[in-house]
Amino acid sequence: MDFLRLFGREDVSSKDIAKERLRLILVHDRANVSPQFLEMIKSQIINIISDYVDIEEEGLEIKLTRMKKNEDATVPALVANIPIKRIKHVARA
Amino acid sequence: MGQVIVITSGKGGVGKTTTTANIGTGLALLKHRKVVMIDADIGLRNLDVVMGLENRIVYDLVDVVQGVCRLKQALIRDKRFENLYLLPAAQTKDKTAVSPEQMKNLCGQLKEEFDYVLVDCPAGIEQGFKNAIAGADRAIIVTTPEVSAVRDADRVIGLLEAAGFEEPQLIINRIRPDMVKRGDMMDIDDIIDILAIDLLGVIPEDERIVISTNRGEPAVADESSKAGQAYRNVTLRLEGENVPLMSLDVEPTLMERIKMLFGLRAKK
Ligand SMILES: Nc1ncnc2c1ncn2[C@@H]1O[C@H](COP(=O)(O)OP(=O)(O)OP(=O)(O)O)[C@@H](O)[C@H]1O
Numbered sequence: 001m002d003f004l005r006l007f008g009r010e011d012v013s014s015k016d017i018a019k020e021r022l023r024l025i026l027v028h029d030r031a032n033v034s035p036q037f038l039e040m041i042k043s044q045i046i047n048i049i050s051d052y053v054d055i056e057e058e059g060l061e062i063k064l065t066r067m068k069k070n071e072d073a074t075v076p077a078l079v080a081n082i083p084i085k086r087i088k089h090v091a092r093a
Numbered sequence: 094m095g096q097v098i099v100i101t102s103g104k105g106g107v108g109k110t111t112t113t114a115n116i117g118t119g120l121a122l123l124k125h126r127k128v129v130m131i132d133a134d135i136g137l138r139n140l141d142v143v144m145g146l147e148n149r150i151v152y153d154l155v156d157v158v159q160g161v162c163r164l165k166q167a168l169i170r171d172k173r174f175e176n177l178y179l180l181p182a183a184q185t186k187d188k189t190a191v192s193p194e195q196m197k198n199l200c201g202q203l204k205e206e207f208d209y210v211l212v213d214c215p216a217g218i219e220q221g222f223k224n225a226i227a228g229a230d231r232a233i234i235v236t237t238p239e240v241s242a243v244r245d246a247d248r249v250i251g252l253l254e255a256a257g258f259e260e261p262q263l264i265i266n267r268i269r270p271d272m273v274k275r276g277d278m279m280d281i282d283d284i285i286d287i288l289a290i291d292l293l294g295v296i297p298e299d300e301r302i303v304i305s306t307n308r309g310e311p312a313v314a315d316e317s318s319k320a321g322q323a324y325r326n327v328t329l330r331l332e333g334e335n336v337p338l339m340s341l342d343v344e345p346t347l348m349e350r351i352k353m354l355f356g357l358r359a360k361k
């Protein structure tokens with residue numbers, strides 16, 4: 001086993017890790033989003049799309065993060081990972 | 094008519110009191126400005142100790158707002174620096190002993206007579222913070238190059254903007270050039286990039302700060318202190334002078350110097 005791995009990303013400088021963590025923390029702080037708010041979005045998304053697809057609810061993941069807009073700018077982004085079990089007939093019609 | 098500047102941070106222990114003492118002393122010493130520093134950290138007063146004026150306190154901020162004494166009676170004149178005054182905090186009361194309205198009045202009165210009124214804000218964003226910013230015209234935010242301090246600075250910037258402050262300015266304290274060079278400390282650009290605010294100055298980590306605090310003599314008056322030099326630069330910038338950031342280059346280590354001597358390139 002790679003011993004260094006235990007401590008995570010040893011090859012990345014700690015200041016870059018600090019910077020990246022800080023960026024993410026501030027996205028949340030600034031947007032003032034609570035976990036309840038994310039839960040709310042999550043259940044509404046499930047509601048809407050389950051008319052069309054069967055989804056794996058346990059695997060559903062939704063988070064607020066940052067996305068690269070271009071070379072040197074990033075923007076906040078709402079990212080949802082929705083595993084699909086089956087596409088319903090209505091959707092194919 | 095003078096201006097009221099609040100020195101604040103959100104997170105505790107990042108250098109608000111040190112900064113207030115050094116800027117206040119710097120303005121009086123280098124620019125002969127008439128300066129009063131208010132310790133707004135009621136219950137945990139410190140500015141008197143950092144300034145070495147703790148034995149001269151008779152009345153305090155709470156006495157003034159409660160009408161126990163006149164404002165003039167509570168002001169301590171610093172005999173070492175002409176035109177420098179301190180209004181100490183009360184030690185035995187708590188933050189609710191003063192209201193934002195009262196602080197606003199007090200600051201208003203003081204700036205009639207002083208060029209600068211500097212308010213040393215307590216840590217946090219509760220009542221003490223609200224009191225400290227109530228009478229201020231502008232704000233200086235102090236942070237250190239750490240995730241938690243920068244996060245709190247961001248929160249405070251948001252609160253200040255909501256309270257109508259335009260363009261608060263940032264001081265980054267306790268930078269360690271050796272750690273920045275190794276990639277183990279966030280650099281000035283990283284922090285400015287994240288907080289997106291104006292930089293007023295960068296103060297290096299310096300043991301002379303500890304020594305000067307032991308003595309009760311602000312480092313800004315210490316010729317040999319790097320932090321003192323950085324605070325002198327901040328003082329001049331506050332006065333509108335265009336002073337470049339001082340170089341915080343790390344001295345090459347002994348090993349690097351030996352290598353250079355033998356024509357080997359020092360390892361980066
Ligand atoms: N540039 C520096 N180099 C070394 N030590 C420093 C530096 N700046 C501040 N310190 C030390 O850090 C400690 C905290 O500083 P200070 O009291 O100014 O912080 P503060 O923000 O006012 O704290 P509080 O939130 O408790 O009011 C002090 O012991 C001080 O001497």
Ligand SMILES: [Mg+2]
Nearest residue numbers: 109110134139
């Ligand atoms: Mg303090």
